[in-house]
Amino acid sequence: MWIETVGTVGVGLVVLAIWYRKRLEKSFGVHDVTDEIDVHGKVVLITGGNSGLGKECATEMAKRGAVVIIASRDAKLSLQVIQEIQTKIPSANITFMYLDLSSLDSIRNFSEEFQKKFDHINILINNAGVYCPLKRRMKTKDGFEFNFGVNHLGHFLLTNLLLETVKRGSPSRIVVVASTLSEKGRINFDDLLLEKEDPDKSKIHAYGNSKLANIVFAKELSERLVGSGVNVYALCPGWVKTDLARYMQLRWWNYFLIVPAAFLFMRSPGQGVQTILHCALSKKTEDCTGNLYKNCADWNTKSQITGEMAEKLWEASEHLILKSSTKKRME
Ligand SMILES: NC(=O)c1ccc[n+]([C@@H]2O[C@H](COP(=O)([O-])OP(=O)(O)OC[C@H]3O[C@@H](n4cnc5c(N)ncnc54)[C@H](OP(=O)(O)O)[C@@H]3O)[C@@H](O)[C@H]2O)c1
DSSP: OHHHHHHHHHHHHHHHHHHHHHHHHTTSOOOOTTSBOOOTTOEEEEETTTSHHHHHHHHHHHHTTOEEEEEESOHHHHHHHHHHHHHHOTTOEEEEEEOOTTOHHHHHHHHHHHHHHOSOOSEEEEOOOOOOOGGGOOBOTTSOBHHIIIIIIIHHHHHHHHHHHHHHTOSEEEEEEOOGGGGGOOOOTTOTTOTTSOTTTOOOOHHHHHHHHHHHHHHHHHHHTTTTTEEEEEEEOOSBOSSGGGGSOOOTTHHHHHHHHHHHHOBOHHHHTHHHHHHHHBSTTTTOOSEEEETTEEOOOSSOOOHHHHHHHHHHHHHHHHHHHHHHHHO
């Protein structure tokens, strides 16, 4: 008798979960493929294009005939991914270039090499990212807190080094993949690199800080580029099944919570990429710049972002990069 009851409750729960999931999926937002700009032959640079959202985005761009460059650290994986994409799309024009956003030298080398090969960029997608708990005490090669260093400072330098190349591709777009976890972040100008925090006790959301910095940077960049023909967008792709948790050192029991949560709430990379495509390709966003998007629609973030803060973050980022480079030169 009890077996029947448990069975009935179990089936009921599964049906309820499937119903909830289907209902939730309706809110994810879908990019309108009938209303896009033509990217055939256009140069699209995607940072971190070998996994998760970047891989999905590279596939979508290759499908449309774009010249796709994926820039990340893992050459072996990137070449495998390129082969996989070319098996699906034999005409795919896609290449890999080595880029380590945790090293200022690597970013400079990449930018130099890139500009030898391409004289313009039509779409730059700042997608690469890491989610690394502060307690892991990870730093970039230049000694910056890992999340802030890779997600913000790395892309800040890369974008600035490639800015003239992006302008030459105008009308062009810069798409910054941020996150709603930016709303848990804070820009503390007295301790941008979280050096005053105790990694074991700190409640600071280091990833959230870096994603807030992404959004603040996108805002300031859009202001500085007004009239240049380059539009800037920042977005949250939603919670997506990818390898982003690779630095989190999850234990096996964590998966008891993660697996049902993933089934109920998480998007597939195909669903997650939709807002990236909306920003990169949609004609609806053609005349917009400096806006935030989520679920292929406007996103009104809860974070307070002011022009003063954006200008100050720009200057502080320049200062951190300059200071680190000068120090290195003197060593
Ligand atoms: N998944 C989500 O739920 C979610 C939610 C909101 C926002 N996002 C954002 O979406 C973006 C894509 O992440 P994902 O979810 O697709 O994660 P993912 O599968 O882990 O992909 C991250 C990509 O970033 C690259 N990367 C990491 N460190 C790098 C470095 N130092 N230099 C160059 N490339 C580096 C990785 O390639 P290599 O390791 O080869 O370098 C990989 O291609 C990130 O910006 C993330 O913050 C994700």
